[in-house]
Amino acid sequence: MDDSRKLDRDDLQRQVVDGDVQAVVELGLLAAESGDLGTAREWYLKAAEFGESRAMVSLGGLAEESGDLDTAREWWLKAAKLGDEDAITRLNEP
Known part of the structure; x- marks a missing residue:
């Protein structure tokens, strides 16, 4: 991981401690980008759990990628x- 990504992740983790739900989603996105799908999940x-719809869409995407369409x-x-x-949009796709 390059230094800028590590700084981003460190900053995001501090924001999570401060209660920033968006930072939780961003950490998931960073993990997914690096191929760590378990951590992303x-x-x-x-x-x-906090009602963040972007995370729900991403969870749906992970499930779809693993073949669990339900x-x-x-x-x-x-x-x-x-x-x-x-x-x-995803629900309306064939």
Whole structure:
């Protein structure tokens, strides 16, 4: 990991300690980008517990990638109920 990514992650972790749910989602995105899908899932689950629809959409995406379309749809439905446009789009895809 390059130094700027490490600084980003360190800053995000400090923000998480301060209660920033968006930082939790961003840590999930960083983990997913680096290929650590297990850690990404953990961060997304934490954010989803706080009603963060972006995390729910991402959890749906992880489920879809693993072939679990029922779980993907469940996550997208939860996010769509919160008004998330990405989730609504995914639910309307064939």
